[in-house]
Amino acid sequence: MEESRHHRNSIFSQRLDRTTFTAYFLGAVVPLLALGFIVERYVIPTIPDKGHIVGMIAFVCSIAVLSLLSFLVLRKTTHSTLARIDRDNQRLSALLGASSSLTASEYASDIAATSVACAVELTGAQAAYLLVRSKHPEEPAELFESAGPDAEKLFQTIGDRIAELAELAMNSGRPAIKNGSGNRGGLVVLPLSGESSWLGVLAIVHARSASEFEGSKMDALNTLAGLTSVAMRNADLRDSQRNFFSHMTEILVTALDVHLDYNNGHGTRVAQTANRVGRALNLDDKQLQNLHFASLLHDIGMLKFDRSVPKGDKVCQKHAEIGYRMLARIRLWEDVAPIVHSHHERYDGTGYPQGLAGEEISLEARIITLCDAFDAMTSNSSYKAAMSFEEAIEEIRSCTGTQFDPRVSEAFLDLVAQGAISGQ
Ligand SMILES: [Fe+2]
Known part of the structure; x- marks a missing residue:
């Protein structure tokens, strides 16, 4: 890619040289030649004094030399402008690439890795570091990610100075810049803004001095720090959502177990078995995630019924x-709700609530139907004693093709044969 860019620039430079030379030739050389011809043919013969003739020739020659010099200066200026535009384009391209990676990153660790790698690419620095603010206000910011050829070795030498500048940058809300001495290099530390406080800093070390980061390099670093801050805040928000959902699900599952008098977490065991069967049937990550939540919450509708209503009562069939309806209103669970809806359907179409059959029932729901039945058969409850593991397996075999999907039964029985599902 580097080679191709160099090739493009080389062609462009050659074209630019040709254009500049043509303009110089037509605008300066041709008029000068014409002027020389007119002077030689019509002016010199009319001048009697030889001294005046020499002066005239010297004047024309000095105009020619000045014109050549201005051409050379123009050529040099054009080339240096072109090189600067190319460097700015490279930075812009690196920033755009980093921007799309930062936006797509789910986790803070990926965002930090992208950010420090981009900082090195933008500046050609020796090392870049991302430090995060410590949870304890009195402690210095902690190193989270680094990049660059000398990152580890340098941090051992100047880690304290970086931490010092990180505090300065986070307290002032502005970049902190310091020139190093000897081989310690210049340092630029940019704060990363959070919702209400600074999240941490992006620190860049250059072999020579901090003046290397002036102008458009500094503008690019400021933009990178801004993009990193936004991505880190979004990742934190997503992390909070995951945390909320995970713990809320746990609370709901516990409430459900207590309400239904389930023995030691029926939903959790169904989820574990369903996960093994789902993997054996090559479900993708999204399907496995939906299967997990649907397994945990498949009987959530039972919370609407009084505990005194017997579970076998016809009215309880409405729980699916x-x-x-309870889950469909939650946007993050809108794909989970239809699985819960179908977990009492039967493969032969004699289940409830819709009487769906075969492939009309989602694969995730067919998996839960079997795993739910298996756990109910092998668990003690207040109204029935548990079957033995072997009896439950026999029951599953005998209900394959009627209650259970043969494909799901086969995957389940294979896992039993492998010892991945046992009566323990
Ligand atoms: Fe159920």
Whole structure:
């Protein structure tokens, strides 16, 4: 890629040289030749004094030399402008690449890795570091990610100075810049802004001095720090959402277990078995995630019924429909709700609530139907004693093709044969 860019620039430079030379030739050389011809033919013969003739020739020659010098200066200026535009374009391209990676990154670690790598690319620095603010106000910012050929070795030498400048940058809300001495290099530390406080800093070390970061390099670094800050805040928000959902699900599952008098977490065991069967059937990550939440919450609709209503009561059959309506309103679970809706459908079409059959029932729901039945058969409850593991397996075999999907049964029984699902 570097080679191709160099090739493009080389062609462009050659074209530019040709254009400049043509302009110089037509605008300066041709008029000068014409002037020389007119002077030689019509002016010199009319001048009697030889001294005046020499002066005239010297005047024309000095105009020619000045014109040549201005051409050379123009050529040099054009080339240096072209080189600067190319460097700015490279920075812009690196920033655009980093921007799309930062936006797509889910986790803070990926964002930090992208940010420090881009900082090195933008500046050609020896090392770049991302430090995050410590949770304890009295402690210095902690190193989170680094990049660059000398990153580790340098941090051992100047880590304290970076931490010092990080505090300065976060307290002032402005970049902190310091020139190093000897081989310690210049340092630029940019604060990363959070919702209400500074998240940390982006620190860049250059072999020579901090003056290397002036002008458009500094503008690019400021833009990178801004993009990194936004991406880190978004990742933190997503992390909070995951944390909320994970703990809220745990609370709901516990409430459900207590409400239904389930033995030691029916939903959790169904989720574990369903996950193994789902993997054996090559479900993708999104399907496995939906299967997990649907397994944990498949009986959530039962919360609407009083505990005194017997679970076998016909009215309780509405729990699948009720559970569906409860979950469908939550946008992050809108794909989970239809699975919960169908977890009591049967492969032969005699289940409820819709009487769906075969492939009309989602694969995730067919998996839960079997895993739910298996756990119910092998667990003790207040109204029935548990079957033995072997009896439960026999029951699953005998209900394959009627209650259970043969494909799901086969995957389940294979896992039993491998010992991945056992009666323990
Ligand atoms: Fe159920």
